[in-house]
Amino acid sequence: MKIKIDVNNTEHELAVEANTLLVTVLREHLQLTGAHVGCDTSQCGACTVHLDGRAVKSCAVLALQVADSKVVTIEGIGEVDNLHPMQSAFREYHALQCGFCTPGMIMQAIDLVTHEENLDREKIRQGLEGNLCRCTGYHNIVSAIESVVDKA
Amino acid sequence: MYSFDYHKPAVLDQALDLFKSADDPIFLAGGMTLIPTMKQRLAAPTDVIDLSGLDELRGIALSDRVLSIGALTTHNEVASHPLVAQHLPVLAQLAATIGDNQVRNRGTIGGSIANSDPAADYPAALIGLGGVVVTQSRSIAGDDFFLDLFETALHPCELITRIDFPLPDRAAYAKFRNQASGYAVVGALVADFQGKIRVGITGAGPCACRAIGIENELMQNLSIDVLDHVEVPDAGFNSDIHASAEYRAHLVKVLTKRALKQVLDQNS
Structure with missing residues (x-):
């Protein structure tokens, strides 16, 4: 089936199978490999992107479901020379080690600071339940997100 | 995930008609259970009817x-x-x-x-x-x-x-x-x-x-x-x-x- 899909404010026209996942379209059709496939069972959150402004796991969404929606990936939030404040905070607080979970963490973190009120460390930790990190122990990730909350 | 036909009806009656005319259909709402289940091949519907267009x-x-x-x-x-x-x-x-x-x-x-x-x-x-x-x-x-x-x-x-x-x-x-x-x-x-x-x-x-x-x-x-x-x-x-x-x-x-x-x- 042919679909039009808006990714990072660019409209693409693609032919996809009904059983093609959003993450597959992003990574294999559009070469946007920032959304990672960590588990492929909707547990790890490494594939998190924004769908109409909210964090979703792109491995649990069909490409055809997003035909009328706006998708934003980690590639769409900042430039190398002009990082998104959340990206800067992750760098400043050393909130990553291997970096595999980082794109999903950042997209989730932006959803949290945009939609949750009175975020404290406990609420940030709860908000990250859908994102698994196997190296950092989360401590610096929480600190990075907290610093963005404090600056807002 | 096995292949299937995808439908996105605009009104409720159309969704029901699609369901009745398909072999082994299933309704898709948020998909947070259905899509992982289909990925594991625990469900293999012939037709997936996406309800997200039904504002009613x-x-x-x-x-x-x-x-x-x-x-x-x-x-x-x-x-x-x-x-x-x-x-x-x-x-x-x-x-x-x-x-x-x-x-x-x-x-x-x-x-x-x-x-x-x-x-x-x-x-x-x-x-x-x-x-x-x-x-x-x-x-x-x-x-x-x-x-x-x-x-x-x-x-x-x-x-x-x-x-x-x-x-x-x-x-x-x-x-x-x-x-x-x-x-x-x-x-x-x-x-x-x-x-x-x-x-x-x-x-x-x-x-x-x-x-x-x-x-x-x-x-x-x-x-x-x-x-x-x-x-x-x-x-x-x-x-x-x-x-x-x-x-x-x-x-x-x-x-x-x-x-x-x-x-x-x-x-x-």
């Missing part, structure tokens, strides 16, 4: 002390909607404990209830609050809705359009949360409707149910202590890697106490 299944409205929630309302919409926060805060709190943030952004109340997962949260609310499931053709009392593991009173081509919740004087939900999945190992919702107590339990058995014995005790004596003397038999309860049937029976009592404590702390 959306919206939250209050009338005559009944809060109506459209079937396609996401968990995060329920958790953050001002009408829910003001009139049925227990449901907002419950919705905020479902899964994780990404799941709450996609998963819907209608999908959760239609799925009848034994560990899902909303079924405890439907039972505990005495809600009503409204479909395109009839209303089904929450008490009659859940039949068994993943089985409900819905007919094959029957679609939930909204859930109606009567407003209790006070209510609370307590949940023993599986740390990995966020599902309820056991969850208890206790509601007080002018002295008539309802207790909805999820996670313990094959589907959500009322704890009639506990309700009767509480209607005679609305106190936490009375629960110490109630026997909760574990016959028919689930037993798996997360908890034994015996432990789940214990949790029914503990979580009912915790919910009841919150209820008693609220002003009726």
Whole structure:
């Protein structure tokens, strides 16, 4: 089936199978490999992107479901020379080690600071339940997100 | 995932017609259970009918002390909607404990209830609050809705359009949360409707149910202590890697106490 899909404010026209996942379209059709496939069972959150402004796991969404929606990936939030404040905070607080979970963490973190009120460390930790990190122990990730909350 | 035909109808009647004309169709709401299940090839429908274009299944409205929630309302919409926060805060709190943030952004109340997962949260609310499931053709009392593991009173081509919740004087939900999945190992919702107590339990058995014995005790004596003397038999309860049937029976009592404590702390 042919679909039009808006990714990072660019409209693409693609032919996809009904059983093609959003993450597959992003990574294999559009070469946007920032959304990672960590588990492929909707547990790890490494594939998190924004769908109409909210964090979703792109491995649990069909490409055809997003035909009328706006998708934003980690590639769409900042430039190398002009990082998104959340990206800067992750760098400043050393909130990553291997970096595999980082794109999903950042997209989730932006959803949290945009939609949750009175975020404290406990609420940030709860908000990250859908994102698994196997190296950092989360401590610096929480600190990075907290610093963005404090600056807002 | 096996191949299938995808449809996105614009109106309810079209969705029903598509369903009737397909070999082995399934309705898709948020897809937070269905899509992972299809990826594991545990479900292989011939036709997936995406309901997201049906605006008649959306919206939250209050009338005559009944809060109506459209079937396609996401968990995060329920958790953050001002009408829910003001009139049925227990449901907002419950919705905020479902899964994780990404799941709450996609998963819907209608999908959760239609799925009848034994560990899902909303079924405890439907039972505990005495809600009503409204479909395109009839209303089904929450008490009659859940039949068994993943089985409900819905007919094959029957679609939930909204859930109606009567407003209790006070209510609370307590949940023993599986740390990995966020599902309820056991969850208890206790509601007080002018002295008539309802207790909805999820996670313990094959589907959500009322704890009639506990309700009767509480209607005679609305106190936490009375629960110490109630026997909760574990016959028919689930037993798996997360908890034994015996432990789940214990949790029914503990979580009912915790919910009841919150209820008693609220002003009726």
